[in-house]
Amino acid sequence: MDIKYKNTKIEKLCNTIRIATREFGKDNAKKLSKRINEITQSVSIGALERDVRASKPHFLMGSRKGEIAIVVKKGLRIITEPNMNKDEYTKDGNTNFYKITKLLIKNVEDYHDEKD
Numbered sequence: 001m002d003i004k005y006k007n008t009k010i011e012k013l014c015n016t017i018r019i020a021t022r023e024f025g026k027d028n029a030k031k032l033s034k035r036i037n038e039i040t041q042s043v044s045i046g047a048l049e050r051d052v053r054a055s056k057p058h059f060l061m062g063s064r065k066g067e068i069a070i071v072v073k074k075g076l077r078i079i080t081e082p083n084m085n086k087d088e089y090t091k092d093g094n095t096n097f098y099k100i101t102k103l104l105i106k107n108v109e110d111y112h113d114e115k116d
Contacts, residue, residue, distance in 0.1 A: 001042050002102040004083055010105060014078075024076065024108075031073040032108060039070065039078070039103070046098030057097065067106065075110035 005011035012019050014036050020029035035055065042048040045057050045068065056071045060079075069077040080103045082089055089099035 001039055001044065001048075002083070003036075003040055004102075004104050006104060006106045010107060013108060014105060020108075028073055028076055032076070032078070035070065035072050035078060043101060044098045045100040045103075046096070049097060059095070064111075068100075068103075069111075072108065075112045077109065077111065078105060079107040079109060079111070080105050 005014065013023060014020070014032065017029050017033055020032050023029075024032065035052075038052045038055065039048060042051065048055050048070070049057050054071060057068050059065075060067045060069055064079075066081055068080045068082070070080060072078060082100045083102040083104040084100070089096055
């Protein structure tokens, strides 16, 4: 998949184990590194979902509508959004995860305690 990052801080967090360990702890940092590699090696979100069941990509709702969360471990998620025109992966209002081949990684976080 074609991956871009929101900024260099997020890119370093996702690709530097030392920085991720400082932020999330050793186990989560290892899992984050593994998940980023799996995303990079997949051809689409649909292929990631099929091949790496634990990734569980899903669209978010509310103020995060349009974003896709990918499970890292427990509550930790990689927050992304398709980095392509919506009509390239949507037909008649239905989203085809197999057509999402470009992602923008926006953040890595546990958003479950947030209030909408």
